[in-house]
Amino acid sequence: xxxxxSGMVAGIAGAVFAIMIQGYYTDPSGIGTYGFxxxxxxxxxxxxxxxxxxxxxxxxxxxxxxxxxGIYTDVPVQLxxxxxxxxxxxxxxxxxxxxxxxxxxxxxxx
Amino acid sequence: xxxxxxIKGNSGRVAGIVVLVAAAVLAAVAMDLPFxxxxxxxxxxxxxxxxxPIALTAIGGLYAEKxxxxxxxxxxxxxxxxxxxxxxxxxxxxxxxxxxxxxxAILASVLVSLAFAIVFAVLLIRYEADQIVAGLALWFxxxxxxxxxxxxxxxxxxxxxxxxxxxxxxxxLADIPVLxxxxxxxxxxxMFTAVLAVAAWKFLNDTRYxxxxxxxxxxxxxxxxxxxxxxxxxxxxxxxxxxxxxLGGAVLLAQAGSFTGTGETMVSxxxxxxxxxxxxxxxxxxxxAVAALVFGGLDMLQIQLQTVGINVPNRLVNLFPxxxxxxxxxxxxxxxxxxxxxxxYESEE
Numbered sequence: 001x002x003x004x005x006s007g008m009v010a011g012i013a014g015a016v017f018a019i020m021i022q023g024y025y026t027d028p029s030g031i032g033t034y035g036f037x038x039x040x041x042x043x044x045x046x047x048x049x050x051x052x053x054x055x056x057x058x059x060x061x062x063x064x065x066x067x068x069x070g071i072y073t074d075v076p077v078q079l080x081x082x083x084x085x086x087x088x089x090x091x092x093x094x095x096x097x098x099x100x101x102x103x104x105x106x107x108x109x110x
Numbered sequence: 111x112x113x114x115x116x117i118k119g120n121s122g123r124v125a126g127i128v129v130l131v132a133a134a135v136l137a138a139v140a141m142d143l144p145f146x147x148x149x150x151x152x153x154x155x156x157x158x159x160x161x162x163p164i165a166l167t168a169i170g171g172l173y174a175e176k177x178x179x180x181x182x183x184x185x186x187x188x189x190x191x192x193x194x195x196x197x198x199x200x201x202x203x204x205x206x207x208x209x210x211x212x213x214x215a216i217l218a219s220v221l222v223s224l225a226f227a228i229v230f231a232v233l234l235i236r237y238e239a240d241q242i243v244a245g246l247a248l249w250f251x252x253x254x255x256x257x258x259x260x261x262x263x264x265x266x267x268x269x270x271x272x273x274x275x276x277x278x279x280x281x282x283l284a285d286i287p288v289l290x291x292x293x294x295x296x297x298x299x300x301m302f303t304a305v306l307a308v309a310a311w312k313f314l315n316d317t318r319y320x321x322x323x324x325x326x327x328x329x330x331x332x333x334x335x336x337x338x339x340x341x342x343x344x345x346x347x348x349x350x351x352x353x354x355x356x357l358g359g360a361v362l363l364a365q366a367g368s369f370t371g372t373g374e375t376m377v378s379x380x381x382x383x384x385x386x387x388x389x390x391x392x393x394x395x396x397x398x399a400v401a402a403l404v405f406g407g408l409d410m411l412q413i414q415l416q417t418v419g420i421n422v423p424n425r426l427v428n429l430f431p432x433x434x435x436x437x438x439x440x441x442x443x444x445x446x447x448x449x450x451x452x453x454x455y456e457s458e459e
Contacts, residue, residue, distance in 0.1 A: 082254025089247035
């Protein structure tokens with residue numbers, strides 16, 4: 001049931017992307033890595049539906065800022081993809097920051 | 111586990127592959143296709159070459175998963191491997207690479223992959239990162255920084271044409287009809303991968319260290335009780351898988367002869383196919399290599415069909431491995447995932 005629901009929501013997301021953002025249908029590979037981004041968003045939101053909103057805004061912001069930077073500066077766009085990857089990587093390791101906090105005495109109870 | 115036992119234990123799967131191939135052959139005969147024009151010696155040779163990077167990646171990923179750690183990041187490692195091999199080849203040779211530069215580039219790429227793999231393993235094992243998300247992150251980083259390196263070096267996502275690896279001809283053996291050109295007059299990397307697949311299988315099933323890796327994935331408590339550090343075994347397996355995926359990417363580059371960084375880069379999902387391949391091969395290096403060969407053959411079959419004038423949509427062919435693995439997992443459902451996979455292990459001390 002939950003799997004079916006998640007598939008349904010993901011399908012709606014695909015439809016929204018095609019209708020609202022692109023306005024036309026192209027090769028499905030154009031949808032890029034949104035689905036994988038979404039896994040990171042839900043992780044960042046700690047599986048809390050309300051938390052999805054700021055987390056989603058962060059990733060959406062990074063994405064659109066990427067194209068902005070690509071247009072107005074000489075920084076290669078690929079760098080932004082890499083930075084998004086680094087953000088996701090650090091999102092995946094809360095333990096790293098907890099251990100760092102313990103070591104520097106900033107808190108993070110054991 | 112002997113080879114006969116493996117066949118027996120996976121008889122459904124082996125029979126499935128045989129039936130599939132037989133059905134394809136029958137369909138081809140029934141539809142009066144120019145059979146001999148499709149299945150040429152060159153086709154088999156190209157399939158083996160296409161299978162090489164997939165098989166290398168699959169063997170690495172299989173070791174990591176056997177030891178209890180998902181390494182979803184193999185795709186990212188492959189992109190890094192290919193990008194680093196390309197830039198290294200360019201830098202070492204100063205712009206006009208030769209054969210020795212190709213080998214040096216592969217070596218350099220393996221060394222850099224080793225460094226990345228160590229960092230990744232520390233994040234996964236010491237800092238207990240979410241294995242799926244960290245792996246995906248690695249893919250994104252690869253997608254970003256791989257082409258970024260190309261932009262830094264060549265001002266473009268794609269490299270100019272570099273050197274690709276020459277075939278190695280073994281005298282006498284290469285003169286055997288059909289088998290000679292396929293196995294003994296081909297890229298040395300194909301031979302290397304075949305030897306490695308057998309060695310990896312032997313190592314996993316017949317040595318103490320292989321048993322440690324399997325125990326770390328199946329029953330880490332038992333391994334810990336036996337006085338062997340689970341984390342160390344997992345470090346070794348994850349680092350090995352990263353290096354193998356990096357090597358797979360470098361091999362891919364050495365075969366293609368130039369780096370492509372547009373879209374999903376030149377790797378374009380081969381790392382994912384590698385994961386599919388070891389699932390298909392039921393965590394057996396030989397099975398994974400055979401599955402990689404099937405997928406490599408599918409990839410090349412399309413070109414083969416085009417030359418005789420049959421057009422099959424690219425996307426349909428690319429779908430086969432994924433659809434195939436879902437079918438296999440649902441119908442036979444015999445893939446034994448190591449039971450402790452994905453769980454960080456905390457020693458009691």
